[in-house]
Amino acid sequence: MQPIEDRNKISTPLVRNAISGDRRALAQLLTQIENGTPEGFAALNELYPRSGKAHLVGITGSPGSGKSSLVSQLVHHYRHLPTGEAPRRIAVVAVDPTSPFSGGAVLGDRVRMRDLAGDQGVFIRSMASRGSQGGLAQTTGQMVQVLDAVGYAMIMIETVGAGQSEVEVARLAHTTVVVDAPGMGDDIQAIKAGLLEIADILVINKADRPGVEAAEHALRSMLQIQYEAASKIQEFPCDEVPIITSETKTWIPPLMCTVAIQGKGIEKLAAAIDAHNEFLHHKGNWQNREEARLRAEMEILVRDALQARWRGSLADGEFERMIKAVASRKLSPQQAVEELISNYKVRNS
Amino acid sequence: MQPIEDRNKISTPLVRNAISGDRRALAQLLTQIENGTPEGFAALNELYPRSGKAHLVGITGSPGSGKSSLVSQLVHHYRHLPTGEAPRRIAVVAVDPTSPFSGGAVLGDRVRMRDLAGDQGVFIRSMASRGSQGGLAQTTGQMVQVLDAVGYAMIMIETVGAGQSEVEVARLAHTTVVVDAPGMGDDIQAIKAGLLEIADILVINKADRPGVEAAEHALRSMLQIQYEAASKIQEFPCDEVPIITSETKTWIPPLMCTVAIQGKGIEKLAAAIDAHNEFLHHKGNWQNREEARLRAEMEILVRDALQARWRGSLADGEFERMIKAVASRKLSPQQAVEELISNYKVRNS
Numbered sequence: 001m002q003p004i005e006d007r008n009k010i011s012t013p014l015v016r017n018a019i020s021g022d023r024r025a026l027a028q029l030l031t032q033i034e035n036g037t038p039e040g041f042a043a044l045n046e047l048y049p050r051s052g053k054a055h056l057v058g059i060t061g062s063p064g065s066g067k068s069s070l071v072s073q074l075v076h077h078y079r080h081l082p083t084g085e086a087p088r089r090i091a092v093v094a095v096d097p098t099s100p101f102s103g104g105a106v107l108g109d110r111v112r113m114r115d116l117a118g119d120q121g122v123f124i125r126s127m128a129s130r131g132s133q134g135g136l137a138q139t140t141g142q143m144v145q146v147l148d149a150v151g152y153a154m155i156m157i158e159t160v161g162a163g164q165s166e167v168e169v170a171r172l173a174h175t176t177v178v179v180d181a182p183g184m185g186d187d188i189q190a191i192k193a194g195l196l197e198i199a200d201i202l203v204i205n206k207a208d209r210p211g212v213e214a215a216e217h218a219l220r221s222m223l224q225i226q227y228e229a230a231s232k233i234q235e236f237p238c239d240e241v242p243i244i245t246s247e248t249k250t251w252i253p254p255l256m257c258t259v260a261i262q263g264k265g266i267e268k269l270a271a272a273i274d275a276h277n278e279f280l281h282h283k284g285n286w287q288n289r290e291e292a293r294l295r296a297e298m299e300i301l302v303r304d305a306l307q308a309r310w311r312g313s314l315a316d317g318e319f320e321r322m323i324k325a326v327a328s329r330k331l332s333p334q335q336a337v338e339e340l341i342s343n344y345k346v347r348n349s
Numbered sequence: 350m351q352p353i354e355d356r357n358k359i360s361t362p363l364v365r366n367a368i369s370g371d372r373r374a375l376a377q378l379l380t381q382i383e384n385g386t387p388e389g390f391a392a393l394n395e396l397y398p399r400s401g402k403a404h405l406v407g408i409t410g411s412p413g414s415g416k417s418s419l420v421s422q423l424v425h426h427y428r429h430l431p432t433g434e435a436p437r438r439i440a441v442v443a444v445d446p447t448s449p450f451s452g453g454a455v456l457g458d459r460v461r462m463r464d465l466a467g468d469q470g471v472f473i474r475s476m477a478s479r480g481s482q483g484g485l486a487q488t489t490g491q492m493v494q495v496l497d498a499v500g501y502a503m504i505m506i507e508t509v510g511a512g513q514s515e516v517e518v519a520r521l522a523h524t525t526v527v528v529d530a531p532g533m534g535d536d537i538q539a540i541k542a543g544l545l546e547i548a549d550i551l552v553i554n555k556a557d558r559p560g561v562e563a564a565e566h567a568l569r570s571m572l573q574i575q576y577e578a579a580s581k582i583q584e585f586p587c588d589e590v591p592i593i594t595s596e597t598k599t600w601i602p603p604l605m606c607t608v609a610i611q612g613k614g615i616e617k618l619a620a621a622i623d624a625h626n627e628f629l630h631h632k633g634n635w636q637n638r639e640e641a642r643l644r645a646e647m648e649i650l651v652r653d654a655l656q657a658r659w660r661g662s663l664a665d666g667e668f669e670r671m672i673k674a675v676a677s678r679k680l681s682p683q684q685a686v687e688e689l690i691s692n693y694k695v696r697n698s
Contacts, residue, residue: 305687329400333647
């Protein structure tokens with residue numbers, strides 16, 4: 001709850017209600033943002049100065065790695081801390097088409113989701129990975145801004161980690177958790193290698209399954225290659241929560257083992273996530289990460305805005321005529337695009 | 350081999366050599382395109398009028414569905430037709446990070462690839478899914494143009510089907526084959542549903558595995574929902590090659606079962622791919638598909654070109670200053686982007 005004088009600065013009732021903790025108002029606001037309405041756009045600008053406090057945690061991994069269960073368990077953990085600490089408010093944005101939060105559910109997951117849904121300190125929002133007005137990453141970024149501004153202290157962004165747009169989404173987070181599982185097949189090694197570059201924490205979920213040693217070995221080897229030169233360490237920590245001291249200079253991604261559906265390893269994983277947050281708040285790391293994050297977000301916004309403006313500047317049927325010229329091989333696609341773009345004059349606003 | 354007078358119209362030796370069948374020249378040309386060099390760009394414009402003859406076949410599916418084996422077997426089949434027909438020249442562009450063609454290999458697949466590599470009528474090109482100069486879909490589209498122009502009659506584009514950029518790549522094809530396998534887990538149903546929209550042919554590979562009936566049932570149900578209204582058919586054909594007659598009005602995606610590593614079902618799948626090609630050449634379907642394909646390709650080119658030009662128009666440090674203003678919450682990302690774009694003046698070329 002914000003102090004009254006602060007709340008009064010917000011002119012839009014819907015935004016004011018969302019800030020006061022009205023969940024229906026918040027849901028409506030997020031829908032406006034998803035639909036790209038002018039009201040949504042105005043709300044974003046009103047809310048943005050209040051954002052910047054939340055810890056944004058991306059959770060990404062292949063379908064079948066069990067990341068949705070992991071998210072459920074993490075949220076449950078943070079909401080019922082064994083220390084008796086006051087639980088932080090948590091939001092989940094699920095942009096994974098396979099997530100039970102976004103609708104691709106199996107029964108067991110739906111049940112777990114229901115557990116969380118009764119908790120007023122937890123807000124869950126799912127997004128279709130196709131068809132959102134302004135593109136997946138843009139809409140996610142804006143939803144996260146709103147959730148941050150209305151007071152969620154931790155925002156988990158769940159994405160399936162096997163495509164460019166999903167990697168874009170992962171770049172919007174402060175802390176990126178990459179989830180793997182044993183026995184997913186050798187042929188996803190390359191995907192993993194791509195995801196490793198963005199991982200702050202690595203998780204082997206379903207660690208009670210055969211093949212866990214092999215999976216651990218493979219991930220360690222890949223980490224070794226990536227960090228050897230920089231860190232000069234021989235062994236990567238497994239199931240060890242990093243300890244941040246005043247001496248800490250670099251973050252070495254820890255490798256954590258979990259069995260999410262049994263709640264095993266969740267406490268340590270949560271501690272590792274908190275340790276990364278602590279690391280970021282250490283010696284200017286936060287600002288660097290925040291700027292990298294915002295750069296990624298703004299590049300996406302620029303790309304989409306340029307495209308929208310260009311489309312608006314086209315004469316009726318101009319694009320269709322060009323497509324026909326290309327189809328009949330009069331112009332190459334490159335030549336047609338050069339022409340379409342050189343005709344395009346940006347009206348300065 | 351092109352007639353001499355035709356070949357002489359091509360001024361660039363590398364391009365001329367690639368057209369004459371010089372595989373090294375072709376590989377060099379593709380590298381220039383991947384690197385976005387001016388030579389590559391010029392070559393594209395020289396070659397484009399020669400393109401438009403190839404049948405572009407996209408093969409997409411989740412990691413682990415065995416689509417790489419399927420591609421190998423299809424290529425082998427088309428190169429050794431039981432009818433004794435002259436085999437067509439085939440190129441494979443593998444943009445799947447999990448493909449043995451692009452490097453994410455298991456030993457068995459490498460062996461199969463080696464079988465194909467000895468065949469002068471087969472050209473295989475792999476692409477890293479990250480880091481190509483002009484974006485994945487753009488580069489793939491341009492490579493396909495070149496392979497088409499130098500005389501490959503069929504070009505297979507292999508992608509992993511779980512991300513926006515991969516779906517973009519699939520849209521570049523005339524015929525899109527979506528590959529599934531039994532027992533991939535319930536949680537990828539949603540991905541499948543997304544891919545179904547772009548499928549012309551559905552394959553259940555690894556059909557000797559348990560769960561094949563369940564997978565078949567699930568895919569049929571999804572097809573039913575999608576096509577019911579339009580086609581009014583009750584049963585989707587399984588393992589039946591569509592027969593194209595003068596009465597054929599719509600294409601109903603057939604569901605084919607294969608066991609790629611044993612070569613089972615490959616002949617029928619190849620026949621279904623050919624049937625779709627026949628359907629496209631029927632009553633203007635080809636032109637519609639070609640225009641849809643080129644529209645997708647040109648939209649990608651426009652997006653990337655707008656971004657590149659905008660970037661070139663920025664003053665030194667302008668973007669950095671904006672990022673800092675956003676990080677300190679003086680401006681929202683949306684406001685910053687509006688400002689960055691309204692300052693941007695396109696110089697007409």
